[in-house]
Amino acid sequence: MIYYVFLFLEFLYPSFNNVFDLPYSSTVYRTLLLVLSVLVTIMFAKFVLKRNTSTKFILIIFTTLLISIFIGLTISKYNKLSYVALVNYSTFILRTIPSVFIVPILLEKSKNWHLQKIKILYFFTGFSLLLFIIRNITTTFHWATINYGGINYNDFTFVSAINILFGIVLIENKIKTKTLSRTLFFVLLILLLSFATLFLSAGRSGIISAIMIVVIFIFRNFINFRIKISKFILSSFLIVVIFIFFSLLSRNSKFELVSAGLERAVGFINLGNTGPLINWSNTSSRLPIYQDSLKLFFERPILGHGIGSVYMIHPTAYFSHNIFLDLLIEGGIMLLIIFILIIFKSLLNYKKYEVTFHSEMSLYVLVLTFIKLFTGSNYLVEPLFFCSIVMLLMSGHKYKLNESKN
Numbered sequence: 049m050i051y052y053v054f055l056f057l058e059f060l061y062p063s064f065n066n067v068f069d070l071p072y073s074s075t076v077y078r079t080l081l082l083v084l085s086v087l088v089t090i091m092f093a094k095f096v097l098k099r100n101t102s103t104k105f106i107l108i109i110f111t112t113l114l115i116s117i118f119i120g121l122t123i124s125k126y127n128k129l130s131y132v133a134l135v136n137y138s139t140f141i142l143r144t145i146p147s148v149f150i151v152p153i154l155l156e157k158s159k160n161w162h163l164q165k166i167k168i169l170y171f172f173t174g175f176s177l178l179l180f181i182i183r184n185i186t187t188t189f190h191w192a193t194i195n196y197g198g199i200n201y202n203d204f205t206f207v208s209a210i211n212i213l214f215g216i217v218l219i220e221n222k223i224k225t226k227t228l229s230r231t232l233f234f235v236l237l238i239l240l241l242s243f244a245t246l247f248l249s250a251g252r253s254g255i256i257s258a259i260m261i262v263v264i265f266i267f268r269n270f271i272n273f274r275i276k277i278s279k280f281i282l283s284s285f286l287i288v289v290i291f292i293f294f295s296l297l298s299r300n301s302k303f304e305l306v307s308a309g310l311e312r313a314v315g316f317i318n319l320g321n322t323g324p325l326i327n328w329s330n331t332s333s334r335l336p337i338y339q340d341s342l343k344l345f346f347e348r349p350i351l352g353h354g355i356g357s358v359y360m361i362h363p364t365a366y367f368s369h370n371i372f373l374d375l376l377i378e379g380g381i382m383l384l385i386i387f388i389l390i391i392f393k394s395l396l397n398y399k400k401y402e403v404t405f406h407s408e409m410s411l412y413v414l415v416l417t418f419i420k421l422f423t424g425s426n427y428l429v430e431p432l433f434f435c436s437i438v439m440l441l442m443s444g445h446k447y448k449l450n451e452s453k454n
Contacts, residue, residue, distance in 0.1 A: 072198015
C-alpha cells in the first residue's frame with residue numbers, strides 16, 4: 049500500500065484533510081513526503097539486492113540521475129534559486145526519482161494486488177468527495193473559492209480526475225473478467241459523483257484529461273467488432289447513466305455551478321463564433337506566458353538554457369504551463385526530439401507487446417498527466433508522468449522477477 053500512497057500522496061492528503069476537516073499544512077505534507085520517499089528508496093535498495101536488475105532499467109535509472117546532475121549544473125550556472133525553484137527541485141528529488149525506482153517493484157505485483165490498492169483509494173476518495181458535496185450543498189460558493197482539504201479548484205479537479213481513472217480501471221476489469229460483483233453499483237455511483245465534482249471544479253486540464261480517459265475506455269471496450277454483448281451492454285449502460293445524470297443536474301438550480309464550471313472549462317474555445325479558434329482572454333493569461341517562453345527558446349534554440357532553468361529565467365511565470373515550451377526552453381530542439389522519441393517508444397511498446405494490466409493502467413495515467421503538462425504543469429514535478437513512461441518502456445521485457453542473485 050505504501051507505494052500507492054507515495055505515488056498519489058498529492059491527491060490523498062487533501063482528501064484526508066477533507067474527511068477529518070483538517071487544515072492543509074505544508075509542513076505535514078512535506079514531512080510525509082520525506083518519510084515515504086526514504087521508505088520507498090530503502091525498499092527499492094532491498095529489491096535490487098535480491099534481483100537481477102535488467103540493463104534497460106539500469107539505463108533508465110542512470111538517465112534519471114543524469115537529469116539531477118544537469119539540474120545541479122543549471123543551478124550553479126544561474127545562481128538565482130528562488131523559493132519556488134527550490135520546492136520544485138526538491139519535489140523532483142523526493143517524488144519523481146523514487147517514482148521511477150519503484151517501477152520494477154510495481155511490475156512484479158499481480159493485477160489483483162494492484163486492484164485491491166486502487167479499490168481502497170477509490171472508495172476513500174469517493175467518500176471524501178461525497179462529504180464535500182454534502183457540506184456545501186446548502187451553501188453558495190463559486191469554483192474560484194473552492195477549498196477541498198486546503199487545495200484550490202485546479203488541484204481539486206485532478207483529485208476527481210484521478211478518481212475517475214481509478215473507477216474506469218475497476219470497471220474495465222469487471223468487463224474483462226465478466227464478473228458483476230456487489231461492489232459494481234457503488235463503483236458506478238462513485239464514478240458519477242467524481243464526474244459531478246470534476247465539472248464543479250471548472251479545471252480545464254482535469255476535465256479534458258478525464259474525458260480523454262473515458263474516450264479511450266470506450267474505444268477499447270465498446271468500438272470493437274469482436275466485443276461480446278455483455279461488454280456492449282455494460283459500456284452502453286455506463287454512458288447512458290452518466291448522460292442522464294448530468295442532464296438532470298443541469299436542470300436543477302442547486303447544481304447550477306456544475307454547468308457554470310463546465311462552461312468555464314471549455315470557454316476558451318470559440319465554436320461557431322467568428323474570430324480565432326482560441327479565446328485567449330479566457331485562458332488564465334496563458335498567451336503572454338507562451339510568448340515569453342518562445343522568446344527564451346529563440347535565444348538558445350538548439351541546446352536550450354539548461355534542465356530546470358525555466359524556474360529561474362522565465363520573466364512572467366515560474367514555468368511555461370506547456371511541456372513542449374518548457375522542453376524547448378531547457379534543452380532546445382535536441383531535448384524535444386529526445387522526448388518525442390521516448391514517448392513514441394513507450395507507446396510502441398504498448399502496441400507491440402501483449403497488453404497487461406500494468407500497461408493499461410500506465411496508458412491511462414500517461415494520458416491524464418500529459419494533458420496536465422500540456423496546459424498547466426511542469427514535467428519535473430509530475431512523478432506519475434515519469435512512472436507511467438518507465439512502466440510502458442519496461443513492457444514486454446523478460447524480467448527475471450523470481451530469480452534471486454546467486
